[in-house]
Amino acid sequence: MENNVLRARVDELAARVNGQVEEALGELVLTVNSPYVVETLAAAKNFQGVPCDFLHDLAGLDLGDRFEVVYQLTSLRGPQRLRVKARVARDNPVIDSVVKLWAGADWLEREAYDMFGIVFKGHPNLKRIYMWDDFEGYPLRKDFVPPTYEERATMRVRKEGE
C-alpha cells in the first residue's frame, strides 16, 4: 500500500489495543478483540493526517466458532480506507455500541442484532429492524434452522401497535 502514513498510524494503534494488522487486496485490516472496539474506532476516527472518519458500513459475520463485527471506514477528506474487525465470543455476543461515534451506526447495529443476535451495549433503541418483533431466532446464524414450508405458508398474526 502506498499510504505509508496510514500504515504507520494503524501499526501504532494495533500495538496499543493488542490487535493484528494484515493487508487484504490492498486494504488494511485491523483485527481486535471486542472490548477494545470503541477505543480503536475513536482513535481511527482521529488519525493525525489520515482520519478514517466515515463509517461506510457495519456488518455482522458468523465464522462458526465466533462472531465478528466488521467496520468499513473511509473518509470524505482523502482516499484512506481501513477495515476494523472485532471478534465477539459466540456464547456471549456482546459488544459496545459505536452510535456515540457515528449516529449512522444506529440502524446498522440493529441489522447486525436482528440477523446475528449480537447485542450492542449502549445502543439507544436495540430492537429488530427487518424481521417482525416476535420473530424467533437469528436467521443469518450458521445454526439457524429455517421454519418449515407449512409454517411459512401461514399468515402470521400481527401484534397490535406493530
Next chain:
Amino acid sequence: MDVAKEKELREAEALAEKGIILANVDKLLNWARGHSFWPVTQGLACCAIEMMAAGNPRFDISRFGWEVFRASPRQADLMIVAGTVTRKIAPIIRRVYDQMPEPKWVVAMGSCANAGGPFADSYSVLPGVDKIIPVDVYIPGCPPRPESLFFGLMQLQQKVANPAKVRLMKHGK
C-alpha cells in the same frame, strides 16, 4: 349463481357471438367492469417497476381503461400484487384486500407473488400470495414485461365478462 341464471347467461353469450345483444344488465355491468379496473397499487418489489412502466406512455395501460391506480383500497376493485410478499407484510396485504369493496379481483404478478420465486425457501418470504388471498390470474415472469401484465389483465377481463364460462371451466357444470 343459480343454474337457471347461468343457463340464461350462457345463452346470452351464445347470442352475442352471433351479433345479437340482449338487454342484460349483469352482462353490461361485467363488460364495464372488465374495461375499467381500478387497481390498488400494491408494488412490493421489482415487479412494481414493470407495473409503473405499464402505466407510462410507451406501454400505456390507459389504452385498456385500467390506468386509474388508486392509493386507497376503498376506491379500488383490483389488486395487482407486484413483487415479493414477505411474511412481515402479509397481514397488511390481507387487510388491504379486506378493505376493498366487492366485487374485487386479485392478480399475482411475477414469480414471487405466484409461488415465492427464488426466495421460496427463505425464512422471511411467503411462498405465494395465494396462501393468504384468493388469486384470479397468475402472471409468470421475473419480472413479467408490461405486455405480460396486459395479457394477464386481458385474461382477467375475459373472466369478469364471462362468469358462466369461468364456472363451466372450473366446475364443469
